[in-house]
Amino acid sequence: MEGIETKIRETAKALFSEKKIDILIGHEKGSLVFHSRPVMIRDANDTERLVWNSFCTNNLAVYLPRFFEPKKPKKGEVPPPLPRVAVIAKGCDARSIIGLVRERQVPRQNLIIIGVPCEGMIDKSKLEKLLEGDFIASGSIKDGGTSITGFSGKRLDIKKEQVLLDACIECAFPVVEDADIAIAGTSRKPATEKYKTAKSFSEKSPAERWRYFAQEISKCIRCYACRQVCPNCYCKECFVEQTNPRWVSAGDDLSEKMVFHIGRVFHQAGRCVECDACVRACPVGIDIRTFTQKVAQDVKEMFDYCPGFSPEVSPPLCAYRLDDRQEFITEP
Amino acid sequence: MGAEEQTVTSQKVTAQSKNKTDGWKPKVVAFLCNWCSYAGADLAGVSRIQYRPNVRVIRVPCSGRINPLYIVKALQEGVDGVLVSGCHPGDCHYISGNLFARRKFAILKNYLTYLGIEPERVQFSWVSASEGTRFAMLIEKVISDIEKLGPAQKLVKEVSR
Numbered sequence: 001m002e003g004i005e006t007k008i009r010e011t012a013k014a015l016f017s018e019k020k021i022d023i024l025i026g027h028e029k030g031s032l033v034f035h036s037r038p039v040m041i042r043d044a045n046d047t048e049r050l051v052w053n054s055f056c057t058n059n060l061a062v063y064l065p066r067f068f069e070p071k072k073p074k075k076g077e078v079p080p081p082l083p084r085v086a087v088i089a090k091g092c093d094a095r096s097i098i099g100l101v102r103e104r105q106v107p108r109q110n111l112i113i114i115g116v117p118c119e120g121m122i123d124k125s126k127l128e129k130l131l132e133g134d135f136i137a138s139g140s141i142k143d144g145g146t147s148i149t150g151f152s153g154k155r156l157d158i159k160k161e162q163v164l165l166d167a168c169i170e171c172a173f174p175v176v177e178d179a180d181i182a183i184a185g186t187s188r189k190p191a192t193e194k195y196k197t198a199k200s201f202s203e204k205s206p207a208e209r210w211r212y213f214a215q216e217i218s219k220c221i222r223c224y225a226c227r228q229v230c231p232n233c234y235c236k237e238c239f240v241e242q243t244n245p246r247w248v249s250a251g252d253d254l255s256e257k258m259v260f261h262i263g264r265v266f267h268q269a270g271r272c273v274e275c276d277a278c279v280r281a282c283p284v285g286i287d288i289r290t291f292t293q294k295v296a297q298d299v300k301e302m303f304d305y306c307p308g309f310s311p312e313v314s315p316p317l318c319a320y321r322l323d324d325r326q327e328f329i330t331e332p
Numbered sequence: 333m334g335a336e337e338q339t340v341t342s343q344k345v346t347a348q349s350k351n352k353t354d355g356w357k358p359k360v361v362a363f364l365c366n367w368c369s370y371a372g373a374d375l376a377g378v379s380r381i382q383y384r385p386n387v388r389v390i391r392v393p394c395s396g397r398i399n400p401l402y403i404v405k406a407l408q409e410g411v412d413g414v415l416v417s418g419c420h421p422g423d424c425h426y427i428s429g430n431l432f433a434r435r436k437f438a439i440l441k442n443y444l445t446y447l448g449i450e451p452e453r454v455q456f457s458w459v460s461a462s463e464g465t466r467f468a469m470l471i472e473k474v475i476s477d478i479e480k481l482g483p484a485q486k487l488v489k490e491v492s493r
Contacts (some may be wrong), residue, residue, distance in 0.1 A: 049369070210448025210486055239401065247401055255408045255489040262404050269439050279427060294446045296449075298439050320431035322421065328441050330415075330457040332469035 004116060005052040011114055015086055016044035021112060025063055026088040027056040033136055034124055034148075037052055038063065050088070052312070054141055057165065059277040060087050061096035061231035065105040086112040090121075091187075092275035093178040095308025096231040099271055102311035106233055117187035120160070120168035122146065125265040127163050127283075130156055133326050152292060166289055167276035178307065195297035201290050213258070213291065219284040220257040226278035226288055227264060232271045239263055258305025261291060269295040270316040273308045358478040360387045362471070363402065365395045365430070368419035368460045375464035375477040383468040384475050387415070394418065397431030400440040403454055407487045413453050413478040417470070420458040430458070449486050454476040 008026065013019045026037035028049045035098055036055040039042060040063070041047060060138055064085065073079040084091045089097060094113055100106045127148055134150035147157045168174075174188040201209065224240065227233040240260055248260050278288045299305050304318040364370040370391045376383065392398055395418025397401075403414045416437065418430040437456045445451045455474050459467045 087400055146346070160408060198446075206445075206448040206450070208448070209446065214449045247405065253490050255487055258487055259401075259408055260405055263401055265443065266440065291447070294443055295439060298442050302438055302442075303435065317432070317435055320428060320435055320490065322431070324431070324434055325436055325438060326421070328451075328456060330455040330470065332457070332466055332473045 004183055005050070007050050007185075008114065008116065009047050009050050011181055011183065011220025012041065012047040012050055012086070013044050015112065016041075016047065021086045022083040022201070023067065023327065024050075024086040024088070025040050025060045025297070026050045027052065027058065027060075030055070034122070034127070034139055041304045052088075052116065054120075054146075055124070055279075056088075057089070057121045057280055059096055059229065059231055059275045060076050060089065060093050061100060062229055064097065064100055064111075064231070065234045068106050068110070082107065082110050084110050086114055089113050089115055089176055089179070090118040091171065091173045091176055092118075092273050094178055095273040096275060098178055098281060098308050098311055099273065100231060100234070102313075102315065103271075108311070113176065113178060115182045117176075117183065117185040118168075118171075119186065120164045120171070120188045121172070122160065122163050123165040127158070128165070130158060165276060165280075166197070167274055167279070170194070170274070173257065173308070183247040194300070195293055198297045201294075212287075214254065216286050216291070217257045217261055218254055219286050220261070221284060222257060222260060223283060225281040225283060229277040229281040230268075231277075232268060233264075239267075251309050259330045261288075263293055265292050268292055270299045270303075270305055271307050345406065356483055358386050358475055358476060358483075359410070360413040360415055360471075360474060361406045361411045362387050362389050362417065362474075363392050363398050363461075364389055365394070365397075365418040365425075366391055366393050366444040368458075369395075369417035369423035369467065371461035372459040372463050372467040375461065376467045377464075381464055381465045381468040383471045386475050387471050394424065394426050394429035396424075396426065398433060398436075400436055403440065404444075404487070407449075407453065407484060408489050410484065411453070412481075412484045412489050413474060415455050415457065415470070415474050417457045417459045417467075420445040420460055423460060450481050452481055453484065455486075 001264050024041040026041065027036040027119035028040055029051050030037040034055055036051055036053060038058050038060055039049055067083050067085055070118050071079065087093065087097060094115060097113060101108045131150040131154060134152050134154060137151045139146065145157060146160050146163065149155045169186065170191050172190045172194055174190060227238060247263065248256050272292055272295060274293060276289055282288060299316050305316040337345045364373055373389060395416060398416055418423065418433060421431055435477050441454055443452055457470050459470060
């Protein structure tokens, strides 16, 4: 991990000194223990702030579209050139970036993807659960082992594997395939069984599934954090904010929350890379993973499409085949 | 039916659906494409083919025009079932609108079923302009499916119950 961190800093410094980039998006040390936060660097001297550890969970692709928003230049003015941006990308970040390139939100030629081998990120909430409600006061990670101490003085030694994010446990693409600069190192072995969460949920009875959906969604406070952190949700006007037609009204009814969640998930069809940024952003801990993974599974199984690769292939809902499955069609 | 009468009826329907199966009749919204299914429904009408009146038809330019949120919204506003019908694959007036729609519907229907909504609540079919009989049979099938399920309970907005 330290080796990767040094390499990231060196690469970033070199890119700035060669004047190849204007901005670099990466992670820096957060204000709490076991916490990293995104950082945007514009100067070679600041590259020392960059870190790489088991808490670089944010999907950094979400910050990209804002740099390339079309601006109308004032009369007689030449529009400033678009910035060149480098991103420290894990497998999931890189796939999100490719998604944005496909949807023409970011120009690929202005991007430098610095691919970092990912060994999986730690779920801090799992650690806190192991401490039984206590907060982490201090901790260290060494060779796949984690030791933490709570504020009450309780000490725990845990294997990293035990406290990985669900997204990382089920991650099928930990290696960055479209990297412009690849940082060497070992990455996590890709998971063999895909869509485990969705598959096991499908096995439950419909009544059980609905009860779980209602129970989870009833927690929603509609802060829309899941949308804000999602690289796919770059729309200037989201359907939940439209007033004509008004899809979702301001009421506190459970059905309004459900319509929001169903609508959000539907818009992820063929685009979601299962990075679980939404899950981590949710302040009330809704199991968004269970409800979002299904569309990823369906798109793969029905249309044999996996988002996040080759931007020239049209996304599944913008394409068709004459022999697409249609056993769901009602025959009178 | 006058506007006043209509309000009274809708109030009755709301009251009825409160006591669930007691005198309850299903309400089905049908989104029909202008070029095939709507014409098919028209043909069923001019041919004097009988089918039940529990269906409310909404004409749309093409099945590809249907935003999946229309279907979700209809269920939320309290209909017991939604039917979407367009031209047969290959016969779309706009060449491929129904083929794009087919993909969207496949995902939507799978997803709603995944969440635990009965698959019969949302149905999709193809009816051409010459298939008046097929249209009537389709409506019969959809309505009898929904009658078996009973009134919609899931996803329904509290105030419209």
